Amino acid sequence: MNYTQFLNMIPEATLIVILVVVFFADFCSAKSETRRWFNPLCAVLLALQLVPCVLALPSQAFGGMYQATAATNVMKVILTAATLIVVLMARPWLSREDTKHMEGEFYMIAISTLLGMYMMMSAGHFLLFYLGLEMASIPMACIVAMDKKKKLSAEAGAKYILTAAFSSGIMIYGISLLYAAVGTLYFDDVADKLTASPLTILGLVFFFSGLGFKISLVPFHFWTADTYQGAPTTVTAYLSVVSKGAAAFTLCVILSKVFAAMTQHWHIILYIVIVLSICVANLFAIRQKELKRFMAFSSISQAGYIMLAVVGDNALGLTALMYYVLIYVAANLAVFAVISVVEQHCDGKTDIDDYNGFYQTNPRLSFLMTLALFSLAGIPPFAGMFSKFFVFMAAAQTGDLWAYVVVFIALINTVVSLYYYLLIVKAMYIKKSQHPLPTFQSENSVKYALALCTVGILLFGVASICYQWIANAAGVA
Numbered sequence: 001m002n003y004t005q006f007l008n009m010i011p012e013a014t015l016i017v018i019l020v021v022v023f024f025a026d027f028c029s030a031k032s033e034t035r036r037w038f039n040p041l042c043a044v045l046l047a048l049q050l051v052p053c054v055l056a057l058p059s060q061a062f063g064g065m066y067q068a069t070a071a072t073n074v075m076k077v078i079l080t081a082a083t084l085i086v087v088l089m090a091r092p093w094l095s096r097e098d099t100k101h102m103e104g105e106f107y108m109i110a111i112s113t114l115l116g117m118y119m120m121m122s123a124g125h126f127l128l129f130y131l132g133l134e135m136a137s138i139p140m141a142c143i144v145a146m147d148k149k150k151k152l153s154a155e156a157g158a159k160y161i162l163t164a165a166f167s168s169g170i171m172i173y174g175i176s177l178l179y180a181a182v183g184t185l186y187f188d189d190v191a192d193k194l195t196a197s198p199l200t201i202l203g204l205v206f207f208f209s210g211l212g213f214k215i216s217l218v219p220f221h222f223w224t225a226d227t228y229q230g231a232p233t234t235v236t237a238y239l240s241v242v243s244k245g246a247a248a249f250t251l252c253v254i255l256s257k258v259f260a261a262m263t264q265h266w267h268i269i270l271y272i273v274i275v276l277s278i279c280v281a282n283l284f285a286i287r288q289k290e291l292k293r294f295m296a297f298s299s300i301s302q303a304g305y306i307m308l309a310v311v312g313d314n315a316l317g318l319t320a321l322m323y324y325v326l327i328y329v330a331a332n333l334a335v336f337a338v339i340s341v342v343e344q345h346c347d348g349k350t351d352i353d354d355y356n357g358f359y360q361t362n363p364r365l366s367f368l369m370t371l372a373l374f375s376l377a378g379i380p381p382f383a384g385m386f387s388k389f390f391v392f393m394a395a396a397q398t399g400d401l402w403a404y405v406v407v408f409i410a411l412i413n414t415v416v417s418l419y420y421y422l423l424i425v426k427a428m429y430i431k432k433s434q435h436p437l438p439t440f441q442s443e444n445s446v447k448y449a450l451a452l453c454t455v456g457i458l459l460f461g462v463a464s465i466c467y468q469w470i471a472n473a474a475g476v477a
Contacts, residue, residue: 008059009066011076012118014052018045019111026104035103039091039445042107046084053077060124064186067124070473075121075249075322081452082242082329083114088449089337090234092344098149106146109139110238117246121253126175126185129250133171136243137164137214144231144239156230163213163223171210177203187258196262204259208269214247215303216296218276225284228296233343233350236292237336240299245325248303252310252321270311271406277304278409282416286423291339291350294420295332298376301417302328305391308410311403312394319474320387320394323467327375327387330456334372337449338365345440357436358428365442366428368450373421375457378414383461388414390467 006013022042029035053076059068087107094103116135123129141164145157179185181200182193194200212220228236255266281300288294306328309321342365343350359366375384392410395403442450460466 005061008061009068009122010052010056011049011068011073012115012122014049015111015115015118018049019108019115021045022104022107022111026108038103038107039087039094043084043087043445046080046087046111049080050077050084053080064188065125065128066119066122067187068122071253071318071322071470071475072121072249074470074473075245075325076118078322078326078329079114079117079242079245082245082333083110083238085329085333085337085449085452086110086234086238086242088445088452089237089333089340091445092341092443093232093234096344099147102146106143109143112139113137113238114242117242121246121250123250124187126178126187126190129254130168130172130175133214134168136246137168140164140239140243143235144227146235147232150230152230153232154230156227159223159230160227167210167213167220170206174203174206174208174210177206187254191258191260194259194261196265200262201265204262204266205269207254208251208266211247211251212273215244215251215306216300217273217303217307218280218300221277221281221300224300225293225296228299229290229292233292233336233340236295237333237340240295240336241325241329241332244299244303244306245329248306248310248321248325252318255310256314256318267311267400267402270307271402274304274307274311274406275409277301277307278413282413282420285420286416289352291352291355291424294352294424295335295339298417298421299332301413302332302376305388305410308391308395308407311406312391312397314394314397315471315475316397317394319467319471320390322470322474324387324391326466326470327383327456327460330453330460331372331375331382331384334368334450334453334457335376337446337453338369338372341365341440341442341446342437346437349437352424352427354437355424355427356431356433361436361439368454369428370425371454371457373424377418377421379418381461383457383459386461386467 025038025041053073056068056073058070060066090106094100094106113136116132119132120129120136123132141157141161144160145154147153177199178190181197182190184190209220216224259266278301281297285294285297288297306321306324309317309324339350371382375382378384378388392407395407
């Protein structure tokens with residue numbers, strides 16, 4: 001083996017270095033009573049990680065098992081930035097007496113899962129893809145159950161690992177069927193040999209089912225609400241954007257590259273799943289009173305919109321998907337940052353009714369929450385409107401009649417989503433409470449996270465340089 005090939009994996013190599021540095025920093029300061037520098041250290045390291053991701057060039061290694069394209073590197077930048085925001089959000093939670101001893105473990109597990117997502121997105125071989133997927137999934141169960149004193153957290157971890165194991169088994173079975181049909185696991189070779197036969201169609205369905213779990217698509221979504229509610233809010237934020245974004249990007253690349261000969265078949269699957277995800281999630285979101293469960297069904301609906309970009313199986317579709325994930329990261333993490341800080345300062349309150357009169361006591365947080373919800377709903381001029389426009393355009397450009405029908409259904413559902421997002425705005429600004437949430441001061445790290453998210457919500461839509469950067473990487477002329 002020529003170990004110099006690792007030099008072609010610069011983003012992964014630097015992330016491993018960061019993981020080692022965080023491990024030794026945690027080990028050397030284990031007996032320290034105050035480690036105020038630890039969170040800033042991890043944040044600075046992740047900020048530095050953006051540099052190799054931005055500067056990395058398209059490369060291959062190990063006979064094509066590893067294939068990093070310009071689009072892959074852009075996605076690594078987006079997910080690394082999202083992880084940085086999550087780390088900033090996590091500081092108040094990890095400063096509590098019952099969790100401060102787990103601070104190092106949280107950062108190491110988060111970085112480990114990010115490394116797995118890097119490998120999964122850069123895979124050119126089904127084996128490397130599967131290894132990356134498991135590297136991202138198994139550690140995630142640990143931080144989902146990290147609030148060991150809370151019953152819901154342990155329950156969430158158990159549900160997550162059991163459903164993850166089941167979906168992984170389904171997926172690896174689907175991959176084995178594809179191997180039986182074509183005799184290879186390299187993406188390029190599979191694409192050359194693949195034909196639509198009963199065996200390969202069954203393999204496609206099983207493979208799609210496994211990734212559908214990671215993206216929380218209906219009908220693979222049953223774990224989502226319970227896991228989001230039970231997991232620590234910071235972990236829920238990480239699950240909702242980083243894990244979902246990596247899986248959606250990987251699914252888009254593999255379907256368009258490996259299963260190009262079966263486009264008609266997976267388009268039918270996508271149409272059904274998109275309609276179910278958007279409609280079912282919106283209907284269930286209206287009924288929710290607990291804010292984290294509410295955001296769980298919101299994320300399922302958003303996953304349906306992301307899959308609209310996959311329908312446009314071309315460079316424009318990939319561009320729309322990455323741009324949607326970028327905007328989704330900013331808006332969704334802003335909402336979870338507010339939920340997290342309220343939870344920490346107000347005895348774990350996460351019900352929507354707890355936010356009645358929130359504007360009177362915390363006007364700034366209410367305003368930022370409103371901006372994020374409007375962006376998720378797709379209200380102009382916020383960035384979410386532009387991201388929805390591009391996924392609709394990518395899906396409609398296929399010229400398929402059923403694509404037009406699905407886009408129309410998605411457009412109708414934006415009205416439904418606006419209604420339930422406005423329920424939170426109504427609670428904060430219109431509904432009165434005899435005992436509103438108290439006035440409190442957010443930690444500096446949370447302020448930085450909210451500032452980054454707010455900049456994204458306000459500027460990513462109108463700053464064409466962001467879309468152009470993504471489009472150039474995806475190969476849009």
